[in-house]
Amino acid sequence: MKFLVFSDNLDNGKQIMSYLNGKGEFVVYTPDDSKEYADYGASRVVYLKGEHQAKPISELIASEIKSNGFDFVFITSTVTGRDLAAFLSQAINADIIPEVFDVKLQDSKVSTKRYGLGGKVVLEEESNGKIFTVIPGISDAVPSGTSSQVETKEIQRGNVNILSVNPKKGREVDLEKASIIVSVGRGLGKKEGIAQIEPFVKLVKGELAGSRPVCLDYRWLSEDRQVGYSGRKVKPKIYIALGISGQIQHIAGMRDSKIVIAVNKDKAAPIFQEADYGIVGDLYQVVPKIMGYLS
Amino acid sequence: MPYNVIALIKQIPDLELIKVNSSTSEPILEGVPFRFENLSKNAVETAVRIKEKYGGKVTAILYGSDRGTPVMKEAYAMGVDEGFIITGYQESNPRLTAQVLAGKIKQIPHDVVILGNQSADSMTGLLPGMISALLNEPLLSNAISVELNANSAKISSGMEKEVLELEGSMPVVISVAQEINEPRFPPVMQIIAAGRKKINIEPSSIKGNDSTKLLSRKAPKSDRKRVVFEDIDKGAQEVAKVIKEVAR
Numbered sequence: 001m002k003f004l005v006f007s008d009n010l011d012n013g014k015q016i017m018s019y020l021n022g023k024g025e026f027v028v029y030t031p032d033d034s035k036e037y038a039d040y041g042a043s044r045v046v047y048l049k050g051e052h053q054a055k056p057i058s059e060l061i062a063s064e065i066k067s068n069g070f071d072f073v074f075i076t077s078t079v080t081g082r083d084l085a086a087f088l089s090q091a092i093n094a095d096i097i098p099e100v101f102d103v104k105l106q107d108s109k110v111s112t113k114r115y116g117l118g119g120k121v122v123l124e125e126e127s128n129g130k131i132f133t134v135i136p137g138i139s140d141a142v143p144s145g146t147s148s149q150v151e152t153k154e155i156q157r158g159n160v161n162i163l164s165v166n167p168k169k170g171r172e173v174d175l176e177k178a179s180i181i182v183s184v185g186r187g188l189g190k191k192e193g194i195a196q197i198e199p200f201v202k203l204v205k206g207e208l209a210g211s212r213p214v215c216l217d218y219r220w221l222s223e224d225r226q227v228g229y230s231g232r233k234v235k236p237k238i239y240i241a242l243g244i245s246g247q248i249q250h251i252a253g254m255r256d257s258k259i260v261i262a263v264n265k266d267k268a269a270p271i272f273q274e275a276d277y278g279i280v281g282d283l284y285q286v287v288p289k290i291m292g293y294l295s
Numbered sequence: 296m297p298y299n300v301i302a303l304i305k306q307i308p309d310l311e312l313i314k315v316n317s318s319t320s321e322p323i324l325e326g327v328p329f330r331f332e333n334l335s336k337n338a339v340e341t342a343v344r345i346k347e348k349y350g351g352k353v354t355a356i357l358y359g360s361d362r363g364t365p366v367m368k369e370a371y372a373m374g375v376d377e378g379f380i381i382t383g384y385q386e387s388n389p390r391l392t393a394q395v396l397a398g399k400i401k402q403i404p405h406d407v408v409i410l411g412n413q414s415a416d417s418m419t420g421l422l423p424g425m426i427s428a429l430l431n432e433p434l435l436s437n438a439i440s441v442e443l444n445a446n447s448a449k450i451s452s453g454m455e456k457e458v459l460e461l462e463g464s465m466p467v468v469i470s471v472a473q474e475i476n477e478p479r480f481p482p483v484m485q486i487i488a489a490g491r492k493k494i495n496i497e498p499s500s501i502k503g504n505d506s507t508k509l510l511s512r513k514a515p516k517s518d519r520k521r522v523v524f525e526d527i528d529k530g531a532q533e534v535a536k537v538i539k540e541v542a543r
């Protein structure tokens with residue numbers, strides 16, 4: 001079998017490559033530093049030079065598919081990846097299964113798993129899908145011990161003008177590797193609350209994370225600390241949720257944690273259904289108490 | 296300068312009200328009402344703010360069922376001028392959804408089409424690209440702010456690692472991110488007025504041939520202990536013990 005991969009997310013892209021390794025020949029297209037992908041088993045890594053735009057990249061990939069023939073296309077689920085997948089599916093008239101985290105290929109049929117109802121259920125489907133957008137976690141990233149040939153292709157200009165590019169700040173944290181995560185939600189109430197929680201994070205030697213409102217809407221924490229469906233998928237030994245209600249999109253990112261501890265002042269908060277240990281109370285009272293018993 | 300804006304609205308089951316059957320792990324959808332999909336609300340808010348700033352008209356299209364009527368009324372109350380519900384929605388068929396919506400959009404003169412970047416229930420994120428491809432109109436993706444000029448639209452696009460300023464000529468498709476705005480709660484008077492306004496309901500004439508077969512739809516198993524303490528002191532003591540054990 002022949003696969004084509006588009007990746008503009010290093011971690012996810014390497015996971016997809018590791019998943020495909022041994023299943024057939026695959027080529028990777030990326031606007032990232034192509035060397036990063038060179039030791040994950042691809043027959044070729046194609047560096048896409050030029051403006052990072054979904055439509056022209058889809059045109060380039062569609063023409064590669066027409067001339068080289070590929071059985072399946074795997075695309076990282078990113079803003080550009082999802083747009084690209086949509087354009088490509090129209091261009092080559094192929095079915096697409098979005099946001100998968102598990103794929104089994106049998107001849108022309110595929111069976112896939114993805115979340116439905118906002119993360120409440122897992123949909124297991126069989127289809128003629130040829131294109132997949134893939135969320136993180138399809139496999140562990142494992143270098144293949146071989147080295148791929150690297151080449152460059154130029155992306156044509158698209159029908160959108162890029163007027164400026166401003167990098168977001170925020171350093172990368174390795175939440176996926178943390179063994180204890182202390183995660184705060186809207187229940188924190190104020191930005192200054194972060195400083196009050198930090199000593200606790202230090203004491204348990206954990207990493208600080210947050211729900212989407214905390215990271216995206218209020219920006220009390222940087223975006224790379226957002227846990228959930230559209231953030232990081234984490235599986236620490238202990239996940240401590242402080243003032244997080246436990247909406248399904250949040251749960252989708254921490255469901256694989258070994259032990260979940262929740263503090264919430266609302267006894268009916270859904271997070272208690274997803275917790276091993278829950279404390280009903282004000283986080284500003286509960287956290288110092290836990291710290292007291294720890295030291 | 297006034298603009299004709301189209302906003303796309305999805306109706307979704309009220310996710311928080313869905314219970315799971317404890318013996319089969321399957322979701323119980325009977326009797327669960329439909330509500331306004333989250334990002335669709337941001338899309339409508341964006342469209343209405345454009346009208347308030349520049350003048351023009353907002354048309355909303357919802358491909359769903361006639362159970363979407365309350366959602367469209369809510370959109371009217373937010374400031375939508377005319378609404379179309381196309382019935383015959385088939386779940387998990389984004390290509391069909393895009394085809395139906397693009398077919399309707401083509402019949403309506405427009406400068407801008409606005410939709411969410413990723414819907415809250417199915418989260419496919421495919422509609423923006425597919426609609427843009429079918430209409431052959433440029434896609435400005437993941438907007439966190441929008442500004443319109445004579446013949447073009449400019450947005451700030453919130454990508455994973457950077458914020459881009461993007462520009463495209465009208466007619467243009469814009470997908471919005473949740474951060475773009477805080478959708479309004481319409482005043483009671485507007486809600487009452489909206490209730491009397493006519494909604495156009497049309498059946499879809501396009502049939503989809505979806506090859507996708509659902510093998511199972513189950514809530515992931517959750518084997519949590521669910522030990523909940525209402526006594527803060529006891530709870531803190533127990534939790535500290537658990538943390539100590541793991542940290543060792």
Ligand SMILES: Cc1cc2nc3c(=O)[nH]c(=O)nc-3n(C[C@H](O)[C@H](O)[C@H](O)COP(=O)(O)OP(=O)(O)OC[C@H]3O[C@@H](n4cnc5c(N)ncnc54)[C@H](O)[C@@H]3O)c2cc1C
Nearest residue numbers: 185186187211212228229230231243245249265266283415
């Ligand atoms: C497409 C899509 C993707 C999404 N992706 C994500 C995602 O990746 N991650 C994510 O987190 N969300 C995501 N969301 C948003 C999600 O639906 C919820 O809105 C969000 O998770 C709620 O965050 P929260 O629990 O912090 O806030 P809330 O739901 O407002 O909960 C705050 C909680 O704090 C409690 N509280 C208040 N004060 C205190 C106190 N002093 N002490 C203790 N408890 C207190 C309250 O009882 C309440 O339960 C997504 C939504 C959509 C539509």
Ligand SMILES: Nc1ncnc2c1ncn2[C@@H]1O[C@H](COP(=O)(O)O)[C@@H](O)[C@H]1O
Nearest residue numbers: 303304358410411413414419420421422
């Ligand atoms: N059935 C539908 N009818 C109208 N608009 C829709 C429909 N499905 C999706 N949309 C729009 O497309 C956006 C993205 O949805 P999706 O691509 O399915 O994740 C939503 O936020 C809506 O604005």
